[in-house]
Amino acid sequence: MKPELTLHERTLKLTRYPVRKNETLQAWDAADEYLINHTQEMELDPKRPILIMNDSFGALSCWFSQNCKVTSVTDSFITKKGSIANLEANQLPHVKIVDCLADLPDNPQLVLLKLPKNNRLLTWQLQQLCNLLPKDCKVIGAAKAKDIHTSTLKLFEKFLGETKTSLAVKKARLVFCEPDSALAKPLPAPQQWDVPEHNLTMTNHANVFSSDSLDIGARLLLDNIPQDGKYTEIIDLGCGNGIIGLKAAQLNPHANVTCVDESYMAVASCKANAKLNLETPEQLTAMVANCLEDVQHNSADLILCNPPFHQQAAITDHIAWQMFCDSKQVLKGKGQLIVIGNRHLGYDEKLSRLFGNVSVIAQNNKFVVYQSGK
Template identity: 70%
Template sequence: MKPELSLHGRTLQLQRYPVRQNETLQAWDAADEYLINYVSENYDALDPDRPILLMNDSFGALGCWYSQYGKVVSVTDSFIAKQATLANLNANQLDEVTLSDCLAALPDAPQLVLLKLPKNNRLLSWQLRQLCQSLPAGTMVIAAAKAKEIHTSTLKLFEKYLGDTKTSLAVKKARLIFCQVNPELSQPLPAPLEWQVQEHGLTLTNHANVFSGESLDIGARFFLEHLPADNRYEKIVDLGCGNGVIGIKAAQLNPDAKIVCVDESFMAAASCRHNANINLSDPSQLTAVVNNCLEGMPADDTDLVLCNPPFHQQNTITDHIAWQMFCDARHVLRQGGKLWVIGNRHLGYNDKLKRLFGNVTVVAQNNKFVIYQSTKS
């Protein structure tokens, strides 16, 4: 597949991040093209000195396109999206853009606001409230997604939290949402959700984009029941940590070990940090890191990696993230170090682990989940 986005006499070379050989997925979609075409056809010349606000630009296609038209501020909860944007800007020799996470303040009075729908409605609701608080009355917010992802309930969220809403016709199975800001709908941003895991004595909080936002998911609950305690552990990594519950429990079971919790979501890392502060007697035992898996981390210095891999990237179902997690885990483990992986039984992680490590055993299983262990030889 040629990584070329060609519209209106311009061509951009765009890659997903990290770059993989024989990539079959584009770094943009029909919704990105629809936004670019609509703005090109309906907006006069943009002011290069005024902000352009982009939200949830998955791999930087919009950031690259608009970098020459104004002061782009691209807001994302994804470390991978940030790295993709930086790489694609550099590859196309384009001006820098300001990259911001979802917990930061928005720019004043942007001339253009483009939003790609996140797959999580809790994040969408949070962002719509943030926009309503920040934008001047009458500002038009243009959102985009695949038509099948825009439901009546989606439009009701725009009406509830931002203002009057209408939609476009579908083009290439994508659709636009037009919403005019009504400041009378403005309300305070919600506090992170909080709940108890009584059987483990934990209090957990989640920001809006963290997986399983209102309760402990059943996979994590099963993993918690089987986490190891070993006084020989010096360093434990919780890879794909979410709100940090696995790493925090590992810290309690292994008080002499240093715990590193890693996620590509800024909201996840912030939730993990807060949860460590309120649940650990020594919060400095745990470090929360935002990263693309274990990229750039030192080799051969970790005793145990705990991993609950996602099987999607943005809205695309894929197993390449799990494979990257397993490869990165093998890289950072010491000789004799162990990778523990939990997954749905049907995902077949045992085959990948056997191929990579040469060994795999089952630690525990129930009718839905399996916990595997592989040892670095």
């Protein structure tokens, strides 16, 4: 795997975050290269902001930070950490990094928008831009050509303005959009739905996992959360909207519950859901982190986890593995990790290798709930 991006006689050394031995995935893609090449001849005002939305590991922030006033907008803590590490490694000036729910700087001259996988997030960001952008601001989207559908372009037309696309280069394509303030509307409220069988009402910002309904895996895990006075510290790892942590808090009212996710929108939703659903919302704390990197070792009695199986666009089980390894360190002696997984993912083999024990506590034709003890 090549860690160096060389374009226009300039080289950046770029790594993904966290850095892994024998990494096989690159920290940038052909859409980043296309954006850099396309903007190379543009005359940019060094004092007027440019917005970089959904950068992966900071390749675009690194490229533009040298000569431009960059604000990077991301829903991902991993992107934030990766961008900071890459800026430092290349001795580049810091850029402002804000989450997707934050106010954006006024009067940007250029928006570089890496298209997110999730159309709900794209819609939200287009509406946010439509409320903000001056008419002369250039908006350039970029993605793999196979991920830009007619429906994607219709979202641009509906929520931001007139839209055209480029030819494909190295299987990537650009999207050009002219902001039209006549299309501006108030930003939509987060999605809300009830789970009456568990007496929960869930509110979800745009980029939250399974934001329009209860995930079928989460449903099986919800039915298998233990209730026991021995649990005083419980963690919901990869919490999304916090549904698992909320149920654990309801079943174990004397326990402190910590919900952890790398998505800012997930953590914001989780905090809102604690207020909506818990008699004592302070029972639940929600934090943005990469797995349990920042959590004290030997501190938790029970960790509940519905792991992700992709990082940004890449399908991978390395996050699940990091979650299991971190859990082992963060659990107290005799603490328990409960994991839900699609049957074909084979988490039992990983858990058994790491903990030396694994048992099945529930299953259906698609999912299995495993338990390992420290």
